[in-house]
Amino acid sequence: MALTAIKGFNDILPGESGRWHYIEEAARRVFELNGFSEIRVPVMEKTELFCRSIGDATDIVEKEMYSFTDKGDNSITLRPEGTAGVMRAYIEHKLHALDPVAKLYYLGPMFRYERPQKGRYRQFHQIGAEITGVHDPLVDAQVLNMLTAFFREIGLDEPSLQINSLGCPECRPAYRAALCSFLEARTGDLCEDCRRRLSTNPLRALDCKVPGCIQATVGAPSVLEHLCTGCDDHFSAVRSYLDLTETPYSINSRMVRGLDYYTRTTFEMVTTLLGSQSAVAAGGRYDGLIQQLGGPAIPGIGFAMGVERIALLLGQREFASLPDLFIATMGAGERNAAFKLMHGLLKAGVRVEMDYEGKSLKSQMRRADKLKACFSVVIGGNEVASGSAAFKRMSDGIVTEAPLTVAGFEAVLAQGRGISPHHLSTPVSE
RNA sequence: GUGGCCAUGGUGAAGCGGUUAACACAUACGACUGUGACUCGUACAUACGAGGGUUCAAAUCCCUCUGGCCACCCCA
Numbered sequence: 347m348a349l350t351a352i353k354g355f356n357d358i359l360p361g362e363s364g365r366w367h368y369i370e371e372a373a374r375r376v377f378e379l380n381g382f383s384e385i386r387v388p389v390m391e392k393t394e395l396f397c398r399s400i401g402d403a404t405d406i407v408e409k410e411m412y413s414f415t416d417k418g419d420n421s422i423t424l425r426p427e428g429t430a431g432v433m434r435a436y437i438e439h440k441l442h443a444l445d446p447v448a449k450l451y452y453l454g455p456m457f458r459y460e461r462p463q464k465g466r467y468r469q470f471h472q473i474g475a476e477i478t479g480v481h482d483p484l485v486d487a488q489v490l491n492m493l494t495a496f497f498r499e500i501g502l503d504e505p506s507l508q509i510n511s512l513g514c515p516e517c518r519p520a521y522r523a524a525l526c527s528f529l530e531a532r533t534g535d536l537c538e539d540c541r542r543r544l545s546t547n548p549l550r551a552l553d554c555k556v557p558g559c560i561q562a563t564v565g566a567p568s569v570l571e572h573l574c575t576g577c578d579d580h581f582s583a584v585r586s587y588l589d590l591t592e593t594p595y596s597i598n599s600r601m602v603r604g605l606d607y608y609t610r611t612t613f614e615m616v617t618t619l620l621g622s623q624s625a626v627a628a629g630g631r632y633d634g635l636i637q638q639l640g641g642p643a644i645p646g647i648g649f650a651m652g653v654e655r656i657a658l659l660l661g662q663r664e665f666a667s668l669p670d671l672f673i674a675t676m677g678a679g680e681r682n683a684a685f686k687l688m689h690g691l692l693k694a695g696v697r698v699e700m701d702y703e704g705k706s707l708k709s710q711m712r713r714a715d716k717l718k719a720c721f722s723v724v725i726g727g728n729e730v731a732s733g734s735a736a737f738k739r740m741s742d743g744i745v746t747e748a749p750l751t752v753a754g755f756e757a758v759l760a761q762g763r764g765i766s767p768h769h770l771s772t773p774v775s776e
Numbered sequence: 777g778u779g780g781c782c783a784u785g786g787u788g789a790a791g792c793g794g795u796u797a798a799c800a801c802a803u804a805c806g807a808c809u810g811u812g813a814c815u816c817g818u819a820c821a822u823a824c825g826a827g828g829g830u831u832c833a834a835a836u837c838c839c840u841c842u843g844g845c846c847a848c849c850c851c852a
């Protein structure tokens with residue numbers, strides 16, 4: 347194969363795009379119901395934006411960014427995540443002046459130079475949502491409820507919600523120090539990676555899969571026990587709001603985030619069905635980010651969902667949009683009548699297909715079958731002469747005689763109870 | 777960045793040193809000259825990821841490269 351796509355960059359083929367539409371439309375529906383508006387920002391930003399927001403010492407910034415110098419000698423980067431760009435736009439256009447409370451969502455490709463594997467690609471897609479301007483834990487709960495609602499909307503109950511609090515710049519340093527001294531006391535029991543983490547990101551050690559480390563960290567101090575009063579109250583309030591709305595969740599005090607800007611509430615929707623890629627969606631509060639990027643001191647909270655991972659969870663369900671009618675024709679003269687009928691039906695919003703190449707009736711019928719058309723009709727000399735035709739329901743072969751007109755077929759469609767004339771983005775379970 | 781496994785047609789795959797690269801599905805056309813799904817027939821890889829090497833002979837053995845998958849790291 348001479349020319350192929352870039353490693354880790356995937357084509358979404360026609361057979362798959364229906365599933366993507368299903369996910370994207372469900373997200374738009376749920377988010378807009380919750381008062382969010384879409385914001386579209388560039389896929390590239392100045393490199394500095396990501397260094398300042400995500401954190402210079404994170405893996406993303408250190409080794410995973412697609413950064414390069416453009417012809418004007420500017421260092422630019424393909425966005426590795428969405429929040430930074432959205433917040434840059436929020437500040438740049440002074441959206442906070444209009445209304446400090448903004449509810450925004452976005453979707454699109456993100457880029458990270460990682461080794462591809464199941465559920466992880468170099469170009470991947472995220473759908474994310476952000477709320478700015480509200481300190482109240484009520485919005486934390488609303489965001490979590492919306493996330494939960496989204497997964498319910500697409501018919502998945504598998505990913506489950508885990509929450510944690512990371513504290514704030516007030517209380518986190520003390521926790522970090524307590525954890526470090528705990529870990530330092532047992533460096534001997536830790537794996538090589540965790541010894542390295544001790545200096546880079548000690549919290550990660552709590553997340554390690556090596557049995558020895560799991561054992562060694564059993565009694566490790568928990569973030570939740572080191573929260574300052576403000577953070578502790580906040581977290582309790584989030585939990586009580588979730589309880590109030592009966593939103594299922596569990597607390598995972600060992601949950602770690604990869605981005606530096608998170609404060610207080612953090613969360614993930616996790617699954618065990620995707621191999622080692624357990625996080626399907628993740629996010630948290632970022633109260634310092636906007637100010638850190640040069641904006642006013644306005645808090646924020648948001649999340650991003652991995653579209654590929656959701657698509658994987660949806661599995662083999664079929665999301666095709668199927669024709670309502672396939673028109674087969676007998677001879678060249680009849681194709682005029684067929685083409686005109688198709689045109690009329692399309693204008694009326696009926697999904698119609700017809701033979702384009704004057705093939706044999708047999709092969710036209712085979713095509714009608716292959717396209718999974720609801721109905722088929724054969725237009726030959728008799729039909730043109732009589733102005734009426736036999737519409738055959740493909741599922742059971744039952745034939746209905748009706749006028750060869752738009753109204754005629756619409757009547758047939760209406761009769762076929764339970765067969766929706768509009769299949770667009772309706773999942774057809776197999 | 778590290779490790780393991782793998783690489784034959786549109787797809788799933790047989791083949792493991794020797795003349796025409798099984799089989800199945802998919803696809804196209806036909807048997808049935810106005811009706812699909814079943815059946816049957818015909819067609820469909822000078823080609824076995826790429827490049828070298830060993831051999832009289834390689835899809836089959838060796839090396840390099842490239843790609844894929846999975847895992848680590850990290851993350852959506």
